[in-house]
Amino acid sequence: MKFSEQLEARYSEMLTHYPVKRSLLVPFLLYIQDEFGYVTDDSIEEIAKRLEISPLEVRNVISYYSMLRTKPSGKYNVQVCTNICCQLRGGEEMLGHVREKLGVKVNKEVTSDGIFSVEEVECIGACSWAPAMQVNYDFHENLTPEKIDQILDEYRQKAVQE
Amino acid sequence: MADVTQNATENVTLTVNGRTISAPKGTLLIEACKQHGIEIPAFCYYPGLSLQGACRMCLVEIEKMPKMQTACTTPIAEGMVVQTESEKVVQARKATLELLLANHPLDCPVCDAGGECELQDMTYKYGAGESKFIDIKSHRDEQQWSPIVFYDRPRCILCYRCVRVCGEGMDVWALGIQNRGQGSVIAPNKGDSLDCEECGMCIDICPVGALTSASYRYKTRPWEMTHVGTVCTHCGDGCVTTVGVRRSETGSEIVRCDNRDRSGINVDFLCIKGRYAYDFAANPERITTPLIKRDGKFVSATWSEAIELVAAKFRETLAASGPQSIGVIGSNRTTNEENYLLQKFARTVLGTNNIDHHRTADFPSFARAIAANKAQTASMSEVATAPAILLIGSDPTEQHPLLAWQIRTAVRRRSSRLYVVNANEIKLTRQASHIAKIAIGTEADFVSYLSGNTAAAANLGTAPEVLEKLRDALSAESGLIIVFGPELRGEAIDALVSYGSRIGAKFICLADYSNSRGAADMGLYPDLLPGYHAIAGSSRSALAWASKVPATPGFDLTRMLDGAASGAVQALWVVGSNPAARYPENTAFSRPFLVVQDMFLTETAQHADVFLPAAFAYEKAGTMTNTCGDLQRLKKASDVHGVKSDFEIIIRIAEKIGADVNELVPFRGHTFADAGQSRGAQSGEADRNAVFTEARGLASRTSPLDPLITLDEISKLVPGYAVSRLDLAAGNMQRTELVQIEPAGIPSHPEMVEPAGNALFTSGTLGRYSTTLNSVVEKHRNAIEPIEAD
Amino acid sequence: MANLVSHPDEVKVVSRRFGQGATNLDRYLELDGYKAVRKALEMGPDAIINEMKASNLRGRGGAGFPTGMKWSFVPKQSAKPKYVLCNGDESEPGTCKDRLIFEHDPHSVIEGAMIAAIAVGAHAAYIYIRGEYRYLLEIMQKAIADAYARGFCGKNIFGSGYDLEVYWHGGAGAYEVGEESALMESLEGKRGIPRIRPPFPAVVGLWGGPTVINNAETLASVPHIILMGGKQYAEIGVERNGGTRLFSLSGHVERPGVYELPLGFNLRKVIYEVGGGIANGHKLKAVVPGGSSVPCLKPEEIDVALDFDSMMKAGTMLGSGGIVVIDDHTCIVKFALRTIQFYRHESCGWCIPCREGTDWLSKSLRRFHAGAGVAQDIDNIRYLAENMLGRTFCPLGDAAAMPIIGFIKKFREEFEAHLDGRPCPFGQHAASALPVLSH
């Protein structure tokens, strides 16, 4: 099991933040996820070993946080907020639109080409600019169906180009 | 959590429900109330485990607090005014139960916990009977996590007791909590399975039926069983285990073992063996009729045929070749009464000192050292509260699970210091404040180093600073308990006890089997009588029957086997022991007339001329002494048709040989009537007693088959065994002592000690017949993953 | 990146550097940056705390606890190291204001945290930012690195001899982790389960050391207070409620956005003047004035001053300052359902009333809104919510129960209109796939 140089550097830096090693776990798991697409079994074993905790402990933590996953998502994870402020301004319709456009039905479903996954999420802190969504870490706000079409097309293009 | 009340001297006074109560400062409100008979309901609170505040069942009103408070997390304070049953409190409990029951499957009629479920009890009490919930319950399928453990999430109320007992209590940490909110589940450490010590602590502590055991699930209901508290038959620690029995075609079968009444020295604890390894009793290979070998083949016989044959052969041998030609090998698992009787029979009826047993610790040296130094031995209970413990050798986690639990408890709850001196990396080093890893076989050198011989340090292979630190820290300890394994024998024990007694330490000498200590104390030695009176010494006259004992020591086990092989020993009687498994090459077993008393056709029994099917610990009454010297009552729980207790078998052989049974077991005129304890719940046995005594004109208030009469003799004649029958009958442990022993002339034979080599999932020959233990061993063997190729 | 709005009634204190390029350290310095921390070093702990007390600053995270007092609870002597922890987990629905501070003025949070550390004698401060705010975490990482590069953080800050480390830390998706004791657990690398209190964080906090935990906006206000003086800051607001606050205005208003207004500002004015009134020419039906966790107000109840005490008197709470405006075309039952689904999804699951209560409420409300409600449901729902209130392990249970009780109390007729198999009067179906936790 190998982490990239970047991830190793991140790890070494974060180790210096805390008096107790395991404290880096939550943010570091997210960095692991960024590198591998999800938190893999191997990386669970690896991080457990490094932090001298059991893999079970790591899994307990992973399963608590809604952003962490142990299965792959799409390359672009589209996270549409339907919480109250977004709901008031059409969040559910936006979610419906994204799903329809990408042809997915259930929560967290990945499109067959693996480019997208669609997740309904809780408030992402864009309430004053509702409805809103995040694609991976990017915010997209004041959404309309047209805007969504344009955003998704751009991501699709990016994926195809890579 | 730390035991906050241990050093408290100050008392705090408060008012609960209008009553003034007081308790030591730092006591939790829930405990203070309990001490005064005020019960506050609790799911997540469990004494000795960390606090959770999760279930909210214990909410109470406290004056001046705007919200209700959890009694399980609130320490008492002076002048506190508390209401534990106000309308508001009762409503809160009711609502919490309603909430719990919303998603609870309500499959009580089939649930294992039905009848002993804390959720049922509370619902009954707080009447959340009618359900407001009409939506669909969340469902998840039941999962099997290990050969032992099953988990049913819908029944789980998430009290986290299992997680804590496994982690904090067992130091295994195999259970976790995953997901969150309503999705929360208890999760095992290997994704969908468990890799753990399989102790079942989690199952036992579960207040509902969410965790169940493979061996008991869906088998019966608690009220259909009779529950009998007796002593575990496996290791030398002496846990009390409550045996649940149910009538069956073959007598009464054991359906489960647990420690629900928590009355034993083990309080909450049982390991996998005490809890699940009872199943060998019903192993199909168990023999329940006497067998006689004819033309190289075993044929079934009646008890009288078999007994008569044995008696006749013994008589013949005695007449032809004298008492030296008979050898007796006793057991580590039979009761004190049986062991006492066996050696008394050998010595006074057969007239031989050729008696021994499989020694797993050097108790003669220990007894000599304790007596010579007027030192104290420590009880198992004391370990849990000892401020400091020195452990030399052994791996208690594997070989003495209860001891390991006690040590962990001391460290966790009392912040006690643990000193580990071992040649191996044992698990308990995780609790240790000082660790000295020494070279294999240098335990005696370590003792020598401790006693002031600094040169001995050279052999240990341990850094001198480590040793010095450890030695200096030790010498500053008061209230130390020194525990040592079979690595220490002979003079090393004398040296250790002499060192320890100078700093006021108490001692525990570890032996492997459930009654190894009892076998030693009861004199299953060729050169020692009960109470370690040397055969050749003068103190033996204290034993009333000593005059009948031959004056010279007999053969020890090795010499008996040699004798058997050479023909010098012509009859060998093996009671509950399997020496052939340890000496597989030895021809000793096929030559002499061999009588074996056992449950199975073991390696030894295969050679037998007569096989007598014996009852095992849970099928008889008596006492056992654990490795610490704690004496406890065995109560008869189950019964299998056809078998007899070793006690009865000995008596029957004695009778047939023509011995005066009343001299062996002075039952005539004995004041204690057997109040049925020795017969267990089974009326059949009472009848058998009656038939026996009637038929022989011995009708009396007491029976020669009542081992408690022998206990009375033991407590009169064996030094250190003057225990209270009344306390014992009440189920209390009684301490035996070694200080009253006459140390002079106690011979020591360190070379005769041979540890059993049992581990957590093994238990000598017996363990091999336990399906549960085998399945766990099998699973762990398979779990050893191939080494990853790089 | 969120767009900025402005209104003449605003009083810009915390937001005064927004849109000014203050993420750049030089720019921040030009705008009086890191002056306050130097001043604080000269003042010393007692004077800082007195100034904070005089400012009447109350915590901007939700509970409104007086900040100066909180700092004064930290023991002067401690065997274990003391810490400052900035709560940037901002996850309360309706709240998006810490986000702007991190985006536009990250150094103000660092500086505020440093002053808090000096005040309580801590030598390390952690800035915790929710995982979804990755771009803000990156801004913060750069800001901290810049500050270190100038020697503002680390050993011997500003030549004072005082050592003070500042670290960033990120979350990974959990509302409950905003609760202060769960926040510490999360920072320690654990599940976000709250701790038993007492002991309170000021006495036993991070890794067992005394810890001050403040919201990002609270800390960002601190440098301004030190520079302008506590008394002057207090005067911006009203009695016992000093200064200004960032209000996140959302929902059915013409001009949603984050506005900085003095405490005590009138709620009606916020909606109709600052926010430009109800959008689409609709009418106001209800306001959730302090983030999703507080009881709503009806149109006739909105002439109320936005400060902690007045809101309490009005039967609701100022909370996180998230004002959610609901128009008369909205189904309150559906809104209630979405609200409770949030809490069900975010309940940490530790205690029975919250875990089971949010589940039960959300199941019942879902069925109810779908037209399968029975009359008894309405009372049941209220009974359940009332029986969660004050009984849970942490305030999340209250946060879930309070709005539901409010909706039923104030809009009972709308619940009744859903009965007897009738479809939602607003034709609004709950489309949400939540809350199915599928890990």
Ligand SMILES: Cc1cc2nc3c(=O)[nH]c(=O)nc-3n(C[C@H](O)[C@H](O)[C@H](O)COP(=O)(O)O)c2cc1C
């Ligand atoms: C469920 C829950 C979630 C919370 N979320 C946040 C949050 O996201 N940000 C925040 O600053 N405070 C949040 N709080 C309040 C914190 O517990 C704490 O009171 C606050 O951070 C203290 O800072 P302050 O005094 O500066 O307001 C939350 C509280 C609860 C009960």
Ligand code: SF4
């Ligand atoms: S059986 Fe024992 S070791 Fe295994 S999970 Fe349960 S408590 Fe832990």
Ligand code: SF4
């Ligand atoms: S399995 Fe049993 S002991 Fe464990 S959390 Fe659930 S109810 Fe409690």
Ligand code: SF4
């Ligand atoms: S620790 Fe020993 S005595 Fe106790 S249950 Fe296990 S084997 Fe039996």
Ligand code: FES
């Ligand atoms: S409610 Fe959607 S971002 Fe806050």
Ligand code: FES
């Ligand atoms: S017993 Fe007190 S909260 Fe569970």
